[in-house]
Amino acid sequence: MMPEASTLAPRIDHLFFALVGLSLVIVLLVGCLVAGFAVRYRRGSKAQRGQLPKWITRDVELGWTAATFFVAIFIFWFAASMQTSEFEIPNNAMEIHVVAKQWMWKLEHADGQREINTLHVPVGVPVRLVMTSQDAIHSFFVPAFRIKQDVLPGRYTETWFQATKPGTYHLFCAEYCGTDHSQMTGGIVVMPPAAFARWSEGAAAQGTLAAQGAVLFRQLGCSGCHGKSARVRAPSLAGLYGTRQPMAGGGFRQVDEEYLHDSIEQPQKDIVAGYTPVMPSYQGIASEGDIIRIIAYLKTLKAGGRQ
């Protein structure tokens, strides 16, 4: 009925059909009882209507309460165990940056290739999507992969998939976002690895995302403060990604994409302990696309070497 094109899809369908089976059993049970009683005990029928045994109400009641409760808990457990095992993103995943805006998808590969409303990916490779929106909330939905994740302005959300079958699959925006919401669609093109390698050779002319980020880092004046010879006292950004930074107000923040994004757009939000908050906000100056590039660049910097 529906193509299963990711490693996740068969597992979701497994749960789906298990629930369909259970529902059928319950619908049949209730349906047959209602229909059976309706016929047997229709007004004036000859059916025996002796007294109900005394025990029946209470015990039957407790019995089916307990039974439904256990069924409910069982399905919860079934679903929740899948949730924890399936939604963890593998470490070696290929990274794609997604910027949603009314009404298009901008997709960028780590090697700098950009696509609009179409995403090429190789079969059999885990792909991690790091997504943000420039305006309203959107939602990245690929039915064939059974994945969906809302894409929010001002923050990063993530999802991942590993395609299992070459082909072209629908990409929908699933969160209503205005006039052309239903045109905010596209395709995911899943290719065999060799074909994908050939396809990605074609681009790469502009340099990788990180290389473009390095240029922006200079152009936007970040290096003026964060650079080696800077006069302003600003923290070194080398090796920052993945560490835990002490904050001025106490406590720590994990340095992930979200944190880096906010440090650039809203530097006042979290201030690094021991520094004066002189960093200007780059909101409106650096686009979401620029920020993605800068983050890609910051992630390449190794600790020790100052930029």
Added chain:
Amino acid sequence: MNSDPTRGGIPERGAEPPSYLREGTTVRSWLTTTDHKRIGILYALAITFFFALGAVAAALIRAELVTPSGDFLTNDEYNQAFTLHGIVMVWFFLVPSIPATLGNFLLPMMIGAKDVAFPRLNLMSWYVFMAGGLLALFAILAGGVDTGWTFYTPFSTLYSNSHVLLAALGVFVVGFSSIATGVNFIATVHLLRARGMTWMRLPLFVWAMYTTSLVMVLATPVLAMSLLLVVAERAFGLPIFDPRSGGDPLLFQHLFWFYSHPAVYIMVLPAFGVVSEIITCEARRRIFGYQFMVYAMVVIAVIGFMVWGHHMFVSGQSAFASMVFSFLSFVIAVPSAIKVFNWTGTLYRGQIRFSAPMLYALGFIGLFTIGGLTGLFLASVPLDVHLTDTYFVVAHFHYIMVGGSVSAFFGGLHFWWPKITGRLYSERLAQFAAISMFFGFNFTFFPQFIMGTMGMPRRYHDYPPEFQPWHVMSSVGALVLGFGYLWPIFYLGWSLFRGERAPANPHGATGLEWQTRSPPPKDNFDRLLVVDQEPYLYHPKESTPDEVEQAHAKQKP
């Protein structure tokens, strides 16, 4: 047939006062009435209008979706159509439907009271409702709203170019009529029960109204607040949801669903009440497990406040939060299942007659069961990720709210029609309406489960052609369903003028509302009532309906 619960009542006066319908017939007498029965009728007229409006929008949507590409609506017009449909059907039809019409009319009568606790507040709630309705109508006439009924930010506050403020204010205002009705019902049940009408003797309809009222009073203020925040950001630029100024777009979803999930129960608890009354009467049996039915409603009303996050599994809320909300959503399925089993159990060893109200009630059980079971799919996080925001969800909540609540509303309307109007309708024609509504409904909404599972997103004006067969089916089904809704207008309208006069208790039901004339006098009862029995005494405890029936038959010459 059953012993008279008014036994021991003291006759009040000799001459019979006129029925509430004859007590003043001018328009003015209606618009200034504080009689709960008349206010129920005023509400009924108003929501019938809004139901028609919402149905027109639904018809436009279904017609547009017959082909994959846009036909006669532009993108914006389509978006306005489904927004209109949602806003009008939820706040101007479903929320007030059973409570404000049947509830207003019946609640005081069922507990043996003359009126609600605050009759003037009751009338005011109707005017507030109309004021909210006018604002919403004005928003539509001014050019419409295109946010969806959910008003998600930051789209509604920053990006929509439509009349969001007017519509939000309309919903804001109408919320106060819900609150007023809720407060009134709670006070009425607490203060005005007849002598001997203890809590555990209350008919389940009264319990349903009581629990619904609690939810209305506790949840609606949160809706009011979240809409005010939308207005604050949209009209005055206060940064609340806009992330560029440090706001949080998800905050709105939390607030909105904190109201809107309980609102599902505002729409469906009253239906539980109606169905319980009909099934016991038409099966001539005591309700199976009265106490469990009461507790189930109370538990639903309470846990209903703790599951809102199941609407936000893909919104970016934490995985842990999703797991907790998922768990609670499974828990709340249990009391709903109990109710279904108990209704089924009530049929056992009954003397079932298949009157139109009973057909609606049996249809309710089936459709509500399917709606509830598909709710389990959506409560499972991994499955919800795939299914949410598709037609699967659309089908699911229509099964609950249309298949469930609207069926029950129609069932109740038929059941109490003789009491309300004093006239009988044609049973045959009504049975036909109930059956066409049941089949039309399934025909319309079952295909939506299938296309939703295949990935058809909701709120799509254009869609990929592979979904077309399902959309066509759904639209054809909508024709049948539409017939099921229109048909009653004719025979009920006819009965108003030509229908046979109804006796006081045409169904032989036990409720107090049946112990007075049809239509009732202004003060409901001609004498004071004293209750000394449980509800639903369709047969004494130790015997079965069959024995009662036979004993009864022997007495007749």
